[in-house]
Amino acid sequence: MGASASLAIPPSTATVSFEINGKQRQLVLDTRTTLLDALREHLQLTGTKKGCDHGQCGACTVLVNGVRINSCLTLAVMHEEDKITTIEGLGTPDALHPMQAAFIKHDGFQCGYCTPGQICSAVAVLGEIRSDIPSHVTADITARPQATDAELRERTSGNICRCGAYSNILEAIKEVAGEHA
Amino acid sequence: MKPFTFERATTPSAAAAAAARVPDAKFIAGGTNLLDLMKLQIEAPAHIIDLTKLDLDRIEDTSDGGLRIGALVTNTNVAAHGRVRREYGVLSRAVVAGASGQLRNKATTAGNLLQRTRCPYFYDTNQPCNKRRPGSGCAAIGGVSRQLAVIGSSDVCIATNPSDMAVAMRVLDATVETVRPDGSTRAIPIADFHRLPGSTPHIETALTPGELITSVTLPKPIGGTHIYRKVRDRASYAFALVSVAAIIQPDGTGRVAAGGIAPKPWRVAAADAEMPRGSKDVTTQLLAGAKPTPDNAFKLRLVERTLAAVMADAKASA
Numbered sequence: 434m435g436a437s438a439s440l441a442i443p444p445s446t447a448t449v450s451f452e453i454n455g456k457q458r459q460l461v462l463d464t465r466t467t468l469l470d471a472l473r474e475h476l477q478l479t480g481t482k483k484g485c486d487h488g489q490c491g492a493c494t495v496l497v498n499g500v501r502i503n504s505c506l507t508l509a510v511m512h513e514e515d516k517i518t519t520i521e522g523l524g525t526p527d528a529l530h531p532m533q534a535a536f537i538k539h540d541g542f543q544c545g546y547c548t549p550g551q552i553c554s555a556v557a558v559l560g561e562i563r564s565d566i567p568s569h570v571t572a573d574i575t576a577r578p579q580a581t582d583a584e585l586r587e588r589t590s591g592n593i594c595r596c597g598a599y600s601n602i603l604e605a606i607k608e609v610a611g612e613h614a
Numbered sequence: 615m616k617p618f619t620f621e622r623a624t625t626p627s628a629a630a631a632a633a634a635r636v637p638d639a640k641f642i643a644g645g646t647n648l649l650d651l652m653k654l655q656i657e658a659p660a661h662i663i664d665l666t667k668l669d670l671d672r673i674e675d676t677s678d679g680g681l682r683i684g685a686l687v688t689n690t691n692v693a694a695h696g697r698v699r700r701e702y703g704v705l706s707r708a709v710v711a712g713a714s715g716q717l718r719n720k721a722t723t724a725g726n727l728l729q730r731t732r733c734p735y736f737y738d739t740n741q742p743c744n745k746r747r748p749g750s751g752c753a754a755i756g757g758v759s760r761q762l763a764v765i766g767s768s769d770v771c772i773a774t775n776p777s778d779m780a781v782a783m784r785v786l787d788a789t790v791e792t793v794r795p796d797g798s799t800r801a802i803p804i805a806d807f808h809r810l811p812g813s814t815p816h817i818e819t820a821l822t823p824g825e826l827i828t829s830v831t832l833p834k835p836i837g838g839t840h841i842y843r844k845v846r847d848r849a850s851y852a853f854a855l856v857s858v859a860a861i862i863q864p865d866g867t868g869r870v871a872a873g874g875i876a877p878k879p880w881r882v883a884a885a886d887a888e889m890p891r892g893s894k895d896v897t898t899q900l901l902a903g904a905k906p907t908p909d910n911a912f913k914l915r916l917v918e919r920t921l922a923a924v925m926a927d928a929k930a931s932a
Binding site: 465467511554564565567588 | 615616617618619620622642645646649650653660662664666667690693694699700703706707710711713714715716717719720849850851
């Protein structure tokens with residue numbers, strides 16, 4: 434790195450308060466901490482996974498104020514007063530979220546590493562379709578999109594599955610989409 | 615990531631003033647490009663100014679019948695907006711052709727205009743790069759250059775601008791509105807916003823130090839058929855090899871801009887003028903002076919063929 438970068442400044446901290454899975458939390462964090470690392474390393478919510486850590490794989494997908502994002506590409510201290518839902522907040526082993534139940538029923542995973550991100554993403558995808566958000570495969574950009582196979586495939590392209598469980602993931606999402614229809 | 619101090623901006627002008635006051639400061643909004651680059655230490659700001667609580671997240675009608683899109687409006691909300699879909703369809707189409715759902719939910723309008731190149735040699739800190747470290751050389755020239763620029767490049771940089779959104783903004787004649795550290799504002803036509811690399815490829819836009827984008831405005835809609843066609847190595851979630859944004863009127867006149875081929879969204883007035891004559895004549899003007907590499911010379915024919923497909927689609931839907 435250049436000369437100016439070698440004049441190292443010491444780590445800096447900041448305070449952030451947010452709601453995680455319905456519980457108010459306050460943390461003092463190194464400003465460099467991503468939301469993903471805050472969840473996993475500071476709040477022990479290890480359901481959210483770190484895959485690529487560069488926004489390419491989708492394993493870190495969480496819902497912030499109901500909107501799906503890559504938690505690896507955002508700083509925790511940027512989320513003052515936000516409401517964050519992770520896979521742990523969607524359902525529990527005794528009371529599964531319908532999307533979790535559908536992934537189990539349709540065998541929508543093999544190793545399971547991408548699964549929490551896939552499920553958070555899938556829940557949000559159906560919300561985005563209901564909210565009339567278009568996609569690249571929406572034939573008429575002015576019309577309300579439908580939960581077709583092509584739409585679901587396109588909208589989940591930010592979630593990579595190294596095992597290739599895509600066809601069963603699609604079946605799981607379709608089942609939940611049908612329940613909403 | 616290198617350590618940095620952090621502040622939350624309260625107003626756009628205070629953010630601009632803070633950026634001018636603190637050395638090596640950077641704005642952050644969506645963060646999807648900046649944090650990626652900070653993890654690789656390609657960007658290493660000493661101070662981060664968080665813009666996310668600023669009141670710049672609305673889309674409003676302008677008094678002349680156009681649209682003002684706040685700097686912080688997410689890509690998703692631009693693409694989903696009713697007037698954008700109905701009256702500026704090329705913009706909606708371009709936005710949904712880029713990135714993934716998660717990224718579009720976070721990435722902002724201003725941030726999209728400022729995103730850095732995806733040239734692999736810019737990303738590989740073991741390689742020389744005149745954009746990343748001015749004067750160090752260009753490993754892309756003579757390297758693997760299939761994805762890189764065929765026009766507008768220089769003998770020190772052949773990187774492309776990766777944005778889809780900006781190509782649509784260019785064909786729509788958008789204007790970038792800013793505030794400077796002294797509180798003054800200005801409006802920069804999108805044609806002048808991105809700079810060609812010349813001998814200073816590290817300077818990518820017309821923005822001056824501390825200057826903050828507050829919104830992007832679109833002029834009154836011009837009607838016509840709006841098409842954005844993107845050609846890439848896989849069907850979703852990939853950068854363009856070539857993209858074409860076009861607005862074509864029933865009489866065959868129109869406008870065209872191309873992405874994936876140059877350091878900025880590429881539009882040439884003489885090419886627009888050839889629209890009624892067909893894709894060959896348009897492309898001759900659009901790509902006049904192109905200097906492709908052996909790896910990416912295929913893009914010249916790909917632009918013409920993509921435009922031919924766009925024109926056929928426009929004819930079919932007119």
